[in-house]
Amino acid sequence: MKKRQFWQFPWGFKESLLIVIGVLIMGYALQLSLGSFNYYLLVSPINIILGGTLILCILLLQFTRKSSFYRWLSGSTLASCLIGVLLVLTLLMGLTPQTSSPYSIPHNLASQLGLDRMTSSWPFVMTYLFLLLSLGTLIARRLRKRVLQDWAFHLTHIGLWLFLFFAGFGAADITRYIMYVQEGQVEWRVYDAQGEMLELPLAIQLNDFIMEEYPPKLAIIDRKTGAIQPENNPDLFQLDSLRNRGKLWRYDISVEKYIHEAVRNSDSTYAQVFMPGASPAALVSLTNQDTFTQGWVSGGNRAQLYMSLPIDSTYALVMTQPEPKSFISKIDLFTEQGKEIAYELKVNSPLRVGDWSIYQYGYDNEAGKMSTYSSFELVYDPWLPWVIGSIYILGIGCVVMLFQGYNKKKKGTKK
Template sequence: MEDNKRKMWQFPWRYKESIALVGGIIVIGFILQLTVGKFNFFLLSSPVNLIVGAAIILFLIAFSFKRKNVFYQWFSGVPFSVTLITAMLLLALILGLTPQLIKTNPHDNDIFTQLGFRQVTSSWSFVLVYFLTLLSLGSLIARRLVAFKKKDYAFYMNHIGLWILLFAAGLGSADMKRYVMHVYEGEVEWRVFSDNEDVLELPIAIQLNDFYMEEYPPKLAVINRESGTPQPEAKPEYVQIDEKRPHGNIDQWDITLEKYIHDAVRNSDSTYQEVHMPGASPAALVKATNKTTGEMSTGWVCCGNTAQLYMTLNLDSTFCVVMTQPEPKRFVSDIDVFTEDGKEEKAILEVNKPLKIDNWVIYQYGYDNQAGKMSNYSSMELVYDPWIYPVYLGIILLAIGSICLLWSGNKKTKKENDLE
């Protein structure tokens, strides 16, 4: 009965006040988003983020002296924490369901863009909830550390790890830099372009020794000779070139693979031979038979590249057999990396196998798509993140703490079952 008579905003605050306050903070974030635009994280670039980080830590230390205060108890308590986590999850759900854009069109005036849902992590609502979460979690950790208990080690590692992760990932994002560098074979490059197309010189240089690519076998298709439309038009069909399965069907034609050369060079006007050289292109000797008329056509088809022309096999006055461009299976850059402090490292760079050197991570990004395996340059993405080690530390502590919490929980459950 006493709980029902308690008025709103009467201490001790609980879920109603927590929901109202966090909801109000989110509304304030929407208002700021509509009036001043998105939050500019680059304002927190070093040394500003270091100053803000130090201020947060000093605030938490000073605030901990008021830990017996009812406001402190609420601020570091369960109702406020659960409400903040729920708000973060809702914003994360919006982030997952709404396409996120690096840059928004200034003329795009739909409500999702205006409220920051197209760039959730830089919206004022997200930033305000994030800082409140950082302060609330920090206050809880400070309160529990003052009343330190050795048996709560799992709690400390779990919550301190989460706080370090949030702290480093949030404040450190302003110092993260991403660049794409195009390096030509046999050359050393250290320059990139900024978002404003200005040339920047980086404290790291890359020499491309070699770029090579492995390709999947191409496919065969039947197209309309005039329009180039694959057949049948309603649902185009393709035959994957596979010497173990040489037969296939496309619409009204039976296709048979007689011979396939992955690295082929034209030997005459209508034949090919195998030659392993940069200008080589896939070619296949194909036999096509019309199921209805029984007419048969045999000849070479080639997808061609920048070094040699393609070749088609005419079936009649309307249709012909063509070969698609092969898709990349694996592309690799053999590189040497040099840093300003004299470090040198060799690496074989490929997709999902980046190189980590100092605070830089180098990823295989792309190549000349038109030239394909004949590309004479490789594109690499360079990511500079000086806060990555605190992030790793937070993740490790969080993981260890979570495992310890599960272990201690299972141990406690087992003990209770033994007592029963």
């Protein structure tokens, strides 16, 4: 039997890998000469036209299905090489800090090669398009064989192809805006990246902003410099209802009383009062072999002055600002169609209306729970339902594949 020569059809793994590496080299050459790929050029309807052209090419390639080139292009070897390279690029993306702007000026070799903005780099884009073409022809070729046992293959591969297609071509249509809404007011205006005001088809009314806080911490500071002691390894005492005694630096500390919602009721004492300007306060005793001191400390806020507890002429006990545990914005959302939705917007719990997703973004960090406004991130993504649908198809295919494998194993055991 005559041995197949290198670069002789049908091409195998070595030829496929070399071709994919050649595509990467071309991509890096374009990256170094032209810079990053501007995917914003693919906004609708350009992405729809290009996507339709890609599908048309896959269909036209079916007329060449008897050729050796088509068998290679639609083979699993090429698709596996492309998926492997795309996974390596994705791994590099995870290991390299990414910049949010594809137009930032490159300052080093990694940036010039597009490693810090991987999804808009030419090597990634060219590998992605090549994979769509190869995987699409592979699916089209296998679909001609209407075999019931291939359901798992069809569902997993079609789901993967649709996910890559919709996620890639739809990326240019995703727009993000930050909206700042004062409590009790309605806002529908945002600013784009160029600083121009835009009116959105959505309006948000902020009814209330609620924040939950963790108990603050106690620290001993240098009264002149404000540095937490000891400076080389700052020590903090976490206020906790289950622990009211402990050690803070070189002092024994005892929390006699802690009030999370406190208001000063004299020059040196606090009482529990539930009101917007309340702040945490604690009655604390500090002891060591040379010192005993007791008094109230409070971190204060915009409504109240802080209070520290002097220990001696050098050091004082202070309370840090409490860290946010959760924050919620109670809003009413209005649409152009006259729809009104009441919703409690939390972090990682967005409100989705049509093609829009509204996220809790931020608040006035200096004011804390006294913040008079909330900021919201509004994301417009008309392709998101298609991306989610493709993930479901991929998931169903994986489940079918597991069941098929289990049934084959069961039949093999019976034999």
